[in-house]
Amino acid sequence: MLSMPDSLEPMPEQAARIAILIVDRPMCLPCIATNVDMSIASVMGYLEHISKSVTVSRSATERCRQCGRAAHTVSIVRDGGARPGERAPT
């Protein structure tokens, strides 16, 4: 017998996939949705979920690393000290 808890998962697999995709890499919602094969609405729901555990940064001007458009992008900011190898954008 299998029980399927649908509200108690701390970080569902789908949310983890989105998180991995956008760590240090701003991406627009359509590109994220394409990458994980989900609807934009689902992606937004998972982002909400992710933002409870990590810092989700939203930008209206950052370029999407996937399609290159300057759009509303989201990324995960890893905080906690110095970032080795950080360089000024060229």
Ligand SMILES: [Zn+2]
């Ligand atoms: Zn994009």
